[in-house]
């Protein structure tokens with residue numbers, strides 16, 4: 263089948279990743295929460311009363327803030343309305359099964375206690391407690407798998423690893439980067455994967471010009487300390503376990519490799535006061551069900567405010583998604599991807615045993631036709647109500663008679679109970695594409 267272009271940073275050894283069963287929970291769970299939180303969250307997109315363009319967590323670089331001044335943000339980091347238990351609970355109640363949190367983003371500030379670098383929450387802020395330790399405990403309480411985001415390549419607080427001289431923004435040097443790897447990045451990754459018990463994923467990011475040996479140094483360290491850990495593709499040089507799609511991008515056809523789409527609710531990862539471009543809950547339910555149909559994972563981001571509270575806009579949307587998941591989660595968890603490689607304009611299909619789930623997010627007028635499905639349909643009904651749906655055959659089409667209004671305007675699931683494993687006449691489908 264046609265697979266989407268993978269970005270160069272982002273390829274994986276498909277055979278290696280599929281030959282292991284450590285991916286199993288990840289393929290079953292499909293839905294995770296991303297959390298972008300750090301000193302930058304306090305800025306809310308502003309530096310010295312000036313609105314700064316671009317994504318919130320990049321303000322250090324976009325506003326060309328001198329390192330010493332940026333570091334002063336630590337003095338006001340009190341997290342007075344932060345409740346990490348509530349973050350984990352929110353993930354759980356939204357139907358998410360794993361979380362990925364920024365332990366250290368490109369700004370270089372660690373949300374955990376580090377012995378190798380004092381630009382961290384314990385040594386540098388009035389909050390002075392290890393947020394990662396607290397969050398990990400909360401995740402265990404709610405039985406969530408744990409992923410750590412760690413920016414392994416760029417560190418704007420570290421001279422030689424991208425930091426310190428904004429007139430030459432990419433202040434890289436061979437020696438500086440080597441020092442950064444040896445004295446900060448590798449030791450911090452070791453701390454993260456040693457001090458907090460079992461960690462399920464490590465989410466490396468933006469490998470830039472990393473050399474293969476450097477990517478492998480991170481990969482090998484991670485696997486050495488946590489043999490079953492899943493390593494993201496953005497560790498660089500094709501050595502990760504799965505492909506991270508470009509941010510906010512979903513594939514047009516079903517890929518034949520493991521993938522995950524990191525997605526924002528508005529136009530930024532870290533909180534920005536002026537960003538009101540909120541996606542609707544219905545749109546995000548399309549993204550979630552579509553991702554599952556395409557055999558991938560949906561990692562949906564929240565950006566807590568500087569005080570640690572979660573924006574109400576995010577909470578409201580996650581409530582709708584969570585309520586939907588309470589009724590419909592079987593179409594996501596442990597479901598196989600669509601037997602079709604092509605996309606549908608009405609939504610996506612997932613599959614389990616003799617059931618095909620039609621996850622309809624764009625309601626068709628009166629009828630929905632599926633082309634190329636060969637199986638006999640024994641039964642068709644709405645998942646939420648159990649009410650029957652009338653089906654008929656018109657040549658290669660299976661036709662479902664639907665009411666004018668969607669029973670659930672966000673996403674309505676119709677279950678088809680079919681005879682045997684799904685058989686799709688892919689050649690016919692392709693012709694029509």
Ligand code: JFZ
Pocket residue numbers: 269317319320467468507508509524531
């Ligand atoms: C990176 C970060 O720079 C950003 O701040 C955020 O954390 C995001 C999740 O990851 O940004 C990227 C990385 C890769 C792509 C796009 C943005 N990409 O491959 O298209």
